[in-house]
Every structure is written in structure tokens, then in C-alpha cells.
Amino acid sequence: MPAEGFTTCLWFDGQAEEAANHYCSIFKNSELGRIGRYTEAGPGPAGSAMAVEFVANGQKFVALNGGPQFTFDEAISFQIYCDDQDEVDFYWDKLTEGGGEGGPCGWLKDKFGLSWQVVPAKLIDMLGDPDPEKAVRTTQAMYKMGKLDIAALEQAYAGE
Structure with missing residues (x-):
């Protein structure tokens, strides 16, 4: 992913990889980037996505499986x-x-x-x-x- 500009981090509860794939399937100029996975050290299940870099419509994002503590609302x-x-x-x-x-x-x-x-x-x-x-x-x-x-x-x- 390009180093310049901003990256928007989106917080999910176990759906980060699914969401990144979903958004990449909708928008032109989109692609998946690196995927960091949880290890046996946790806190997520080993092998599951912890963070997924992706570009949707030219905008940089990271989808993070951060857990249920925070959810989206209309403020953003x-x-x-x-x-x-x-x-x-x-x-x-x-x-x-x-x-x-x-x-x-x-x-x-x-x-x-x-x-x-x-x-x-x-x-x-x-x-x-x-x-x-x-x-x-x-x-x-x-x-x-x-x-x-x-x-x-x-x-x-x-x-x-």
C-alpha cells in the first residue's frame, strides 16, 4: 500500500476479512493488501485475520478485528x-x-x-x-x- 496520505481504520468483530473482500468486490480501483493473522498468542483465534489492508475506490483502509467493544454509528x-x-x-x-x-x-x-x-x-x-x-x-x-x-x-x- 502507498505510504502517503491517510489510512482509515475500520473496527470489526471478527468480520474484517469478509468486509475487506466485500468492499473490494463493489468498488473500482480496489485491491486487497497484506493480512496479519492472529497466532497462538491470541487474543483472536489462531489463523484468523487480525488486520486486513485494502484499497477501495482508491482510498486506503485497514479492517481490524478488534472485538465487540466498539461498533459503527452514523457519526462517521x-x-x-x-x-x-x-x-x-x-x-x-x-x-x-x-x-x-x-x-x-x-x-x-x-x-x-x-x-x-x-x-x-x-x-x-x-x-x-x-x-x-x-x-x-x-x-x-x-x-x-x-x-x-x-x-x-x-x-x-x-x-x-
Whole structure:
């Protein structure tokens, strides 16, 4: 893994290797790196993954099997900016499959409990439009959605 930049450490309870493989299967520009395994010295089962380096969408991560002491919550999440509805649908479906759950305004939790927001890239411009009526209509439409629908957001933005 490259030495420059930051690496995000994600804490799991026995699911680090599964999670790293899962994220690498979803995102382009992804790969598994080194895997450190527990030995007979513990504290995890000998041979199980202790830490797994991986890159997902060019971002460096370490998945750590640290135990049940800490879990994910919405205070930390990852945003995925999408160019079109096909991308929104792809990431939403892949990240909610296998036990994940959708939330409001494009937010979801994956099967590991990690929070994501799947966002159309153009939404930021619509929400920040200098015409407050366009921004309000778009915001109100977004508040009614789980997975974001680009066509419906564009219609609200246009006042249709």
C-alpha cells in the first residue's frame, strides 16, 4: 500500500476479512493488501485475520478485528457521489444486500453497520442553487426519499 496520505481504520468483530473482500468486490480501483493473522498468542483465534489492508475506490483502509467493544454509528459515514441513476442504484443495492438497510435522504447502513450516503453528484449544485425556491423544492423532495431518485429531484428542482 502507498505510504502517503491517510489510512482509515475500520473496527470489526471478527468480520474484517469478509468486509475487506466485500468492499473490494463493489468498488473500482480496489485491491486487497497484506493480512496479519492472529497466532497462538491470541487474543483472536489462531489463523484468523487480525488486520486486513485494502484499497477501495482508491482510498486506503485497514479492517481490524478488534472485538465487540466498539461498533459503527452514523457519526462517521462515507459518501459516494454518482453520475447517474444507474450508479445510485448499483451502490445502493450492493451496499444494502445481505442485511443492510436503507435510511432517509440517500443514507444506508451496510450489513456490517457502516453508514454510507449514495448521492447524485448534481444534488449538491441543486441544493446550493442561488434561487432559494429551487433549493427548497429539491430539499423537500429529498426529505421524502430513501434511495435518491435523480429524475424526481430534477423535477422538483425545475418546479414540475
